[in-house]
Amino acid sequence: xxxxxxxxxxxxxxxxxxxxxxxxxxxxxxxxxxxxxxxxxxxxxxxxxxxxxxxxxxxxxxxxxxxxxxxxxxxxxxxxxxxxxxxxxxxxxxxxxxxxxxxxxxxxxxxxxxxxxxxxxxxxxxxxxxxxxxxxxxxxxxxxxxxxxxxxxxxxxxxxxxxxxxxxxxxxxxxxxxxxxxxxxxx
Amino acid sequence: xxxxxxxxxxxxxxxxxxxxxxxxxxxxxxxxxxxxxxxxxxxxxxxxxxxxxxxxxxxxxxxxxxxxxxxxxxxxxxxxxxxxxxxxxxxxxxxxxxxxxxxxxxxxxxxxxxxxxxxxxxxxxxxxxxxxxxxxxxxxxxxxxxxxxxxxxxxxxxxxxxxxxxxxxxxxxxxxxxxxxxxxxxx
DNA sequence: TATACTATTGATTATAAATTCAATGAATAG
DNA sequence: CTATTCATTGAATTTATAATCAATAGTATA
Numbered sequence: 001x002x003x004x005x006x007x008x009x010x011x012x013x014x015x016x017x018x019x020x021x022x023x024x025x026x027x028x029x030x031x032x033x034x035x036x037x038x039x040x041x042x043x044x045x046x047x048x049x050x051x052x053x054x055x056x057x058x059x060x061x062x063x064x065x066x067x068x069x070x071x072x073x074x075x076x077x078x079x080x081x082x083x084x085x086x087x088x089x090x091x092x093x094x095x096x097x098x099x100x101x102x103x104x105x106x107x108x109x110x111x112x113x114x115x116x117x118x119x120x121x122x123x124x125x126x127x128x129x130x131x132x133x134x135x136x137x138x139x140x141x142x143x144x145x146x147x148x149x150x151x152x153x154x155x156x157x158x159x160x161x162x163x164x165x166x167x168x169x170x171x172x173x174x175x176x177x178x179x180x181x182x183x184x185x186x187x
Numbered sequence: 188x189x190x191x192x193x194x195x196x197x198x199x200x201x202x203x204x205x206x207x208x209x210x211x212x213x214x215x216x217x218x219x220x221x222x223x224x225x226x227x228x229x230x231x232x233x234x235x236x237x238x239x240x241x242x243x244x245x246x247x248x249x250x251x252x253x254x255x256x257x258x259x260x261x262x263x264x265x266x267x268x269x270x271x272x273x274x275x276x277x278x279x280x281x282x283x284x285x286x287x288x289x290x291x292x293x294x295x296x297x298x299x300x301x302x303x304x305x306x307x308x309x310x311x312x313x314x315x316x317x318x319x320x321x322x323x324x325x326x327x328x329x330x331x332x333x334x335x336x337x338x339x340x341x342x343x344x345x346x347x348x349x350x351x352x353x354x355x356x357x358x359x360x361x362x363x364x365x366x367x368x369x370x371x372x373x374x
Numbered sequence: 375t376a377t378a379c380t381a382t383t384g385a386t387t388a389t390a391a392a393t394t395c396a397a398t399g400a401a402t403a404g
Numbered sequence: 405c406t407a408t409t410c411a412t413t414g415a416a417t418t419t420a421t422a423a424t425c426a427a428t429a430g431t432a433t434a
Contacts (some may be wrong), residue, residue, distance in 0.1 A: 003431095003432095004379095004380075004431080004432075006380095007381095008380090008381090011381090021254070022310040023300040025301075025303070026214075026216075026301065026302050026303035027216060027301065027303060028214075028217070028218035029213075029214060029216035029217035030215070030301075030303035031303075032216075032420090032421065032422090033421075033422060033423085034421075034422090042381095042382080042383090043327070043382065043383050043384070044383095044384090044421095044422085044423090045382075045383065045384075045385090045423085045424080046381075046382055046383070047424085048422090048423065048424080049380090049381070049382080051424075053422080054421095054422070054423095065307070083230065101419095112212065113355070113359065114212075114214065114217070115212040115213050116213035116214060116217035116218075151217055153363065154363070157352075157353065157356050157363065158349065158352075158353055160346065161348070161349055161351075161352025161353050161354075161356065162349035162352060164348075164352060165344075165345075165347075165348025165349060165351055165352045166344065166345055166348050168300070168348070169344050169348065172300065176340065176344065185310065190401095190402095191401075191402080191411095193409075194411095195410090195411090219390090219392090220391075220393085221391075221392090221393065222391060229411095229412080229413090230391085230412065230413050230414070231391095231393090231410055231413095231414090232393085232394080232412075232413060232414070232415090233411070233413075235392090235393065235394080236410090236411070236412080239393095240392080240393080241391095241392070241393095273385085299430095
């Protein structure tokens, strides 16, 4: 790769990083292409030299993000309860050490739930479902008695909501401390 | 109150309800005044007869919402652990039975975290802090040995994140089941 | 050095959404 | 029943932002 291409790639990444940070703080619609350009320190026009539209820029981030949550999960062959413990631990570890990963986590869940997301994004997210595999694992744990009874889907949601909420906190306020992962509030 | 005033009040509430639902689904910026009017079944112009601007409409909702979380919390004189159990139970109860309350919950946390919120809203939310009292309660519980050790602020965040995440699920998908509140995933 | 390609800017244009407004119809009071 | 006030509309206006573009400066390559 020539020096020029490398430079171009670097600039692209700067834009992606600035966009990611602003998108998770303000949301897609409230983030002005202008804010992003300013954050990077370039003119508004130049940004369109790197990304053909605001939507494409967002799309590029989503594509990057799609692999993140899966890659951070523990192998699902484990004992279910063990899986949940290890996954939570791993996620918090990444989130604590890699701000980019934390932000990606937030971006993905925001995109997943926001009904105002552009159609192209919704399409990308169609196959992005962490609830189904999680629900199955919970059922397995309930069958062998290691996980409490109750609607397994609801429990899956509770699990991911808690993780997602904490990821959001950490991504938005890196200074705020993150609790060690255990199964419970009780000592 | 005359029949006309009553009618006006009813219309105002319709707008508030439609706005609330759209704001929590799409976010403030992505919600078009047009969408709201359409949802209510009125012309765009008429909406401005009831609220002088999109921002004022949002503001009216925030003002309504400010008292909600506090009003749903258990008395803080209880044993800390008991407080957390009862509060979670009460919140889930309200959320399950009063969609409006669930939505308000979501609106408030979205507004609280969104950096793109209009300045007037940020001002309203300045004094809206559930973390400080929660952190103090956790410290009390840690002191008397009923709550696990660890950064109390982080634990407070974890508690509210989980609740907020579930509230969001329930508000956005009323059909999805809600788990019974206990302290733990473990059976 | 000359030529071609790329990065960059600031001004311009297009578009979408918020807000205003003049006109109309419906309800109410006198 | 008449005058007045309020609710309502749809079109006109303003404003904010996305996207384009022509012009300029910089960099690589022959």
